[in-house]
Amino acid sequence: MTLALEKTSPDDDLESVLRERLANLTPLRLELVDESAKHAGHEGAKSGGRHYRLLIISTEFSGKSILLRHRLIYDTLGELMRSKIHALSIQALAPGEAA
Numbered sequence: 590m591t592l593a594l595e596k597t598s599p600d601d602d603l604e605s606v607l608r609e610r611l612a613n614l615t616p617l618r619l620e621l622v623d624e625s626a627k628h629a630g631h632e633g634a635k636s637g638g639r640h641y642r643l644l645i646i647s648t649e650f651s652g653k654s655i656l657l658r659h660r661l662i663y664d665t666l667g668e669l670m671r672s673k674i675h676a677l678s679i680q681a682l683a684p685g686e687a688a
Contacts, residue, residue, distance in 0.1 A: 603639060603673055610665050611645060617684055620644040624678075638675025644682075651683040 604621060611619055622642045643662070650658045658681035663670050670677070 603669075607641070607666065607669065607674075610667070610669075611643075611662070613665055614645065614647045614649045614661065616645045616647045618644065618646040639673060640676040641674060642678045644680045646682045646684060646686075648684060650681050653683075655681070 604623065607621060608619065611621070620643070623639060624642050625640045627640065645662070649661060653661070659679055662677075662679055662681060666674065666677075
């Protein structure tokens with residue numbers, strides 16, 4: 590039997606890296622959607638920066654303001670926010686908050 594190896598695109602690799610890093614926030618739920626195709630022709634798309642929508646639910650966000658939650662995510666993603674990601678729409682919730 591021959592197995593064909595499916596090649597992954599750099600975009601798939603980036604999404605894997607994002608998910609690995611966000612796993613450090615021990616999410617109970619994580620939805621990451623690449624919306625880059627919606628922004629074709631946009632200045633950020635021209636430079637290769639991706640557009641993502643993120644829903645993440647984590648106990649790490651309990652008792653924290655929206656600003657602190659976003660900072661945690663930006664710190665977790667590190668240099669990717671300054672290079673590979675052009676836009677990130679974030680919905681960061683603590684358990685029990687409406688999704």
